[in-house]
Each structure stands twice: as structure tokens, then as C-alpha cells.
Amino acid sequence: MPNKPLAIVIGAGPAGLMAAERLALGGFDVEVFDAMPSAGRKFLLAGKSGMNLTHAENLESFLGRFGHASPSLERALKLFPPAAIRDWAQGLGVETFVGSSGRVFPTDMKAAPLLRAWLHRLRQSGVRFFMRHRWLGFSQYRTYRFQTADGEIEKEAAIAVLALGGASWARLGSDGRWFDYFDRSQITLHPFKPSNCGFECKWSEHFSSKFSGSPLTKVGLQIRTVKEHDEYRIGQFVVSEHGVEGSLIYAFSADIRDLIERDGKATIELDLTPDRSEERILSELNSGRGARSWSSFLRSKLSLHPVHIGLLYEALEKDQMQDVEVLASTIKRLPLILDRARPIDEAISSAGGLCFSELDSDLMMKHFPSVYCAGEMLDWEAPTGGYLLSACLATGYLAGEAGCAFLQNSFAGMMNEGQDV
């Protein structure tokens, strides 16, 4: 309708779709642009391994998961908190449940039914989608350049929400190329870094070929962070061909990454038997193994699996394996030196991006009034556990709501008079 101002959203991931939803509910004309042939590709991938939509812990702990960015995200996360995300999913016909760890999942664990219902509702409310439209930057104030199959076009809009994603899984659209569309002499951007990612270490050929893909289901991980804090957590991870990956490693990925950045390497210590003290292990080891090999003795006495024993052989020389005191202390504190993060494109998410100092409290760009930003393109990071999607949805929600208020204030008179805007 000509008398409605046009709001455009660039990026059809969860952050952009949420912004589009709020703008459409505000009664504005909404168009969504994305470089890919279809919307929400990374969102769909997140559903492949069981979509973790949000987290049910108390709001204070929840806010604490966003580290240094917590104050910048607080307004959005309080405006659209985890309980509201669950209600929103229910409104789309998707029930959720709280898992034993407090993580919230759709009952079918999938993303596809939620995305399908969401896109349907958006289209019903008048939102128009333009796929295969790559934003190339601004041409002038309120004019946006897009690359399409038919060449370059320009689009004028009263406001825009940029929700361009981070820099992992480029083949799903989140390629971080938008970084170059900003004039960095004007706009502060922090370089992208892998977050919630695997790390590389130097396995022996024997260990890597035998144990690559093996899970360690209940191990402790201790690390001394760059701030000299000792952190310890129990969880699980997987031995990969090049190193380690999985939830326990992801939980410490920011700390490990920061140590590697500072020291060129990070040492983590693994506790292979979190339920047994070192004294108890020592007494078991001293109880005598008879004619049994060390491997079969360690398996039966301490319930260690072959992958645990393989790790011990990676860390110790043969003669050290015979020294029960060295062995007991290594079972409790097995050092693993991590050399580098796996490539950012493999990471679950990325840190870095557009700095919050470029935005006002409504997530509007200070240099470009009427341009809002949301989602993973902003400079924050959080562990897995539903925090990533929560912050994307919440910042999309805030950008959409703030965009509505901006449009109402700027165009109220014209809209009332039915003038073209």
C-alpha cells in the first residue's frame, strides 16, 4: 500500500525473520531480502542435531552467559526472554520441553516445522520475500544496493534491519562478506573469530587412526583462563582426526581461543575419572595387577575405556606408565596441548562483528539513523545451550519494535493523511 512506509529486512535468518514479524505486526509494509535461494538455512541446520531453542535457567544466570556483551544485550533479552520464546513457538503450533540440563527444545527436536509455520504466518501477514538478492552496501542514505540474477538494483526504504549473520557455514549464507560493505574508517568492526568450535592438537598417527570419532562421555576439563581463573566442568567431547570437539570443548572455546591468541597454545587438563579422587585411584593402582596388562587392569579397576588408556599412552612415556604415582596424577590431570582452533567455517558460531558502540540502545546505527542491526552479526558470543538463538531472536525482536516506533514517530502524520511516503 502506497501510504505505508516500507521497512526492509536484509537477512532471512531467525534474527531477520523476527524483526520482519514485529514490523509487519506494527502495520508496516515489509520486504525481506536474502542472498540465498531460501530462508533460514542455518536455522534448519541447527535443527538437525536437535534444536535447542532457549534455556530455562533464571534470568540472571541466563544474562551472565553473554559475558562482556551481557549489558549490551540485556534490554533485548529482557524484552523477549526465554519464556516469551516458548510462548512464541507455541503460537506457531510448536510445543517445547525443558531437558534435564535446563535446555529448551521443540518436542520433535526439529527446526523445519517451526520455520515452515513461521514463514507461512509471515507471508499471510503481508511480508514479501526476495531471495537471491545479495546486499552490496549503501548507495546513499536510505538506498540499498542489491546484486540479483538480473544485475544490480537499488531499493529505497524508510528503515532497514540488517541481520546478516556471522561468519561460519558460509555455504548456508552466513559468509561474513558484509564486513567489507562497511567503511571501516567510520564503523568499528571486530574481526570474526571461531566460537563454539573444535581445536587441533598433535595426536600420534596410531591414536588418531584408532580413536578418531570416539566419545569421552564423562570427563572433567580444567583450564586456567587468561584472567588466571581456574575453571572446571564435567561433560563430554569427541576425539576428532585433528584434535577435539563437542559440547565440553565448545563450553570452553572462548577461553581456549584466548589462551592460544596470547600464548600460541592452550593447555587443558582432563580428569578421566571425575567420580574418583587421586588417593582412591592410587590405592586401586597399588592393589596389585598380578599378571594382567596395564590396559586390562586399568579397564577393570578404574572402568577406563580404551580411548582413555590411549590418551594416557599419548601423554606418558612407557616407563612413566609403570609409576603408579605419575599414572594416578595423570588420570586426574591429563595435559592436552591445543595448538589452534579449527577453521571458522566449521564453527557453530562466530565471535566478533559489528561493535555495540556503533549502535544506540534501540540497536540503531549511530552513523545511519533508520538502520538497525540484529543477530549474530553483532559482536557477542555465548556458549551452546539455546543462548545463540535466544539472542538472535531477542535482538531481532528489539530491532523490529524499535523500527516500528521510529516509523510511527517519523511518518504518523503522513500515514494519517494517506500521503505517499
Ligand SMILES: Cc1cc2nc3c(=O)[nH]c(=O)nc-3n(C[C@H](O)[C@H](O)[C@H](O)COP(=O)(O)OP(=O)(O)OC[C@H]3O[C@@H](n4cnc5c(N)ncnc54)[C@H](O)[C@@H]3O)c2cc1C
Ligand atoms: C551446526 C549448528 C548447530 C546449531 N545449533 C544451535 C542450537 O541448537 N541452538 C542455538 O541457539 N543456536 C544454534 N546454532 C547457532 C544458530 O543457528 C545461529 O546463531 C543463528 O542462525 C544466527 O542467526 P542470524 O539470524 O543472526 O544469522 P543467520 O541464521 O546466519 O542468517 C543470516 C542470513 O543473512 C543472509 N545474508 C548474509 N549476507 C547477506 C547479504 N550480503 N545480502 C543478503 N543476505 C545476506 C544469509 O544468507 C542468511 O540467510 C547452531 C549453528 C550451527 C552451525
